[in-house]
Structure formats: C-alpha cells, structure tokens
Amino acid sequence: MKRVKLIVAYDGTGYCGWQVQPNEITVEGVLNKHISELTGEDIKVIGASRTDSGVHALGNVAVFDTESRIPGEKMAKALNARLPEDIIIQDSKEVPLDYHPRFQDTxxxxxxxxxxxxxxxxxxxxxxxxxxxxxxxxxxxxxxxxxxxxxxxxxxxxxxxxxxxxxxxxxxxxxxxxxxxxxxxxxxxxxxxxxxxxxxxxxxxxxxxxxxxxxxxxxxxxxxxxxxxxxxxxxxxxxxxxxxxxxxxxxx
CATH class of the missing domain: 3.30.70.660 (Pseudouridine synthase I, catalytic domain, C-terminal subdomain)
Incomplete structure (x- = not known):
C-alpha cells in the first residue's frame, strides 16, 4: 500500500464544487472515477480544500491510497490521459501513509x-x-x-x-x-x-x-x-x- 499526493488544477465552471454530492458532477467525484478505473480499485481521494461550485484551482491538493504498481511520480501522466480537459494533474508523488492534506500547518x-x-x-x-x-x-x-x-x-x-x-x-x-x-x-x-x-x-x-x-x-x-x-x-x-x-x- 502507498499514498500518492496529487497537485490538481481545474476550471470549476462545469462542476458543483470539489466535494462529492449526490446526482451532481464534482471534481472529487471525477477524480475518484478515473483513478478507480486506472488502478482497478475503489478509490476515494482526500482533498485539502473543498472549493465551492464554480471556483477554480491551480494548486489544490489530494491524496489517495493504492496497491497499484504505477509509481507515484507517474500517476500524473497516467491520469491526465483519462481526465477531462478541464481537470489536469500538475504533479504527483508518493508520500508517507500518515500524510494528510488538511491536518497540517498550511x-x-x-x-x-x-x-x-x-x-x-x-x-x-x-x-x-x-x-x-x-x-x-x-x-x-x-x-x-x-x-x-x-x-x-x-x-x-x-x-x-x-x-x-x-x-x-x-x-x-x-x-x-x-x-x-x-x-x-x-x-x-x-x-x-x-x-x-x-x-x-x-x-x-x-x-x-x-x-x-x-x-x-x-x-x-x-x-x-x-x-x-x-x-x-x-x-x-x-x-x-x-x-x-x-x-x-x-x-x-
């Protein structure tokens, strides 16, 4: 098991914010879907900032845990080939398993x-x-x-x-x-x-x-x-x- 950190950029125009909501398209929901398809696992990302509907980002942060053999630093390229054009992973890397994007002095x-x-x-x-x-x-x-x-x-x-x-x-x-x-x-x-x-x-x-x-x-x-x-x-x-x-x- 490893934890991967993503730097996520997105145009928020077409999304009902970051956080997953029933019957709504959100950034978190799209990430969960495409990472799960890539790794073959049920992935739920943890985001650093739950931006509102219509808000954009150049550097939001998310992490997820995976058993995938894809190296952390190559996740960005693999995901960008799948994600819609208004969500782009700017960087990815492996971080310690106890790394949390919200509970830190940021x-x-x-x-x-x-x-x-x-x-x-x-x-x-x-x-x-x-x-x-x-x-x-x-x-x-x-x-x-x-x-x-x-x-x-x-x-x-x-x-x-x-x-x-x-x-x-x-x-x-x-x-x-x-x-x-x-x-x-x-x-x-x-x-x-x-x-x-x-x-x-x-x-x-x-x-x-x-x-x-x-x-x-x-x-x-x-x-x-x-x-x-x-x-x-x-x-x-x-x-x-x-x-x-x-x-x-x-x-x-």
Whole structure:
C-alpha cells in the first residue's frame, strides 16, 4: 500500500464544487472515477480544500491510497490521459501513509480577479468578475493592507460557517493591476466559508468609492457580524496554491 499526493488544477465552471454530492458532477467525484478505473480499485481521494461550485484551482491538493504498481511520480501522466480537459494533474508523488492534506500547518493563496472596462471580455469571462464602474486601485491596495495580521473575520464569512473560532491570520494581501485586470491576491493560515469572496467584495466597495479604505479596519475591529461588501461570484476566485511545511523547508 502507498499514498500518492496529487497537485490538481481545474476550471470549476462545469462542476458543483470539489466535494462529492449526490446526482451532481464534482471534481472529487471525477477524480475518484478515473483513478478507480486506472488502478482497478475503489478509490476515494482526500482533498485539502473543498472549493465551492464554480471556483477554480491551480494548486489544490489530494491524496489517495493504492496497491497499484504505477509509481507515484507517474500517476500524473497516467491520469491526465483519462481526465477531462478541464481537470489536469500538475504533479504527483508518493508520500508517507500518515500524510494528510488538511491536518497540517498550511498556507493557502487565493486570487480574485476583476475585469474593469466599459464592456465585458467574453474570452476570459468564466474567470473574472466584470465591473464597468472605474475602480481606484490605490485605494483598494490601502484597504487590502488592513487585512494583514491576525483578526476576527466573523464579518467576512457566511452565517452558514460551522467553526469554533473566527480568528485567522493573513500573511499577504495585495491588489495589482495588469491592463483591464485587477487582482486581489491573499495568503493566509486558513479561510472561513466564503471569506475571500467577501473580502474581494469589500475591496470592490472601496474601489468604487462607496467606502474609504479605513472602513476595512473598522469592520475587523468591531469583532461583530457587521455588513461588509457583497459576496462576489465564485467564477472570479482561484485557489493558487497550498504550501506545506516541507515546501517551506525546501525553499529555505
């Protein structure tokens, strides 16, 4: 028996999220099906991040156990020959049998992308949120800086969140512009349900001039469920990477 780790990239447009759901097509369900067919076993992957319906990923992580003789590092190529074109395994390798993708000290990085123009761009519309009102990027940058550090993010999560603590630490949060594309990139110790989409919606309110950057600081300081900006559509959100302790050790 061995455990194989996968780095999974996918366009979430056609999927009802990551997690298996009855009568729905999900990323996890498709992976289970094709890995099972490849190995001849009943495979159930364990994912690191259960992304919502319509959310994309470049670096989600999953593991599965198998008796297959296919080497771990060759699983990516074997699976990519079977998977649909909107799910691609970026890397695969064997890891210890007790390796778990969720119960570790990880850092997750997300990006939320806006397309700011008079009219939308159909070429990339499945991967951005269209905003026709001119945005003040410098004010959005200032507002994003208030997310840095450890805060109570009770206002930045859905009321459906079932957690014991709303405290999360944000290591990096910045806003950049490349032509018509404006991107919020955020790295943190973890994220609450819908947290990144609400953070992006809050920055959008600042960029549109409806609020000043200081508003973000006031929301976080309240430590209460006050109303932030709107929860933006899932299609603008991409899970960029999940960094594990061994990744940081190798980088050092």
């Amino acid at each position: 850092r997750k990085t997300y990006e939320y992308t806006f397309y700011n123009a008079r009219y939308d761009n159909p070429v990339t519309s499945r991967h951005h949120h269209f905003v026709y009102v001119p945005l003040d990027v410098e004010k959005m940058k200032e507002a994003a800086s208030y997310f840095l550090g450890e805060h109570c993010f009770i206002s930045m999560c859905s009321s459906k969140a079932q957690v014991t603590s709303y405290v999360r630490e944000i290591y990096e949060c910045d806003v950049t512009q490349n032509g018509r594309y404006i991107t919020m990139r955020v790295t943190g110790s973890g994220f609450l349900y819908n947290m990144v989409r609400l953070m992006a919606g809050t920055l959008l309110e600042v960029g549109r001039g409806k609020q000043e950057p200081q508003w973000v600081k006031e929301i976080l300081a309240s430590k209460e469920r006050v109303t932030p900006g709107p929860k933006l559509p899932a299609k603008g959100l991409t899970l960029i990477q999940i960094e594990y302790p061994e990744d940081r050790e190798n980088a050092e």
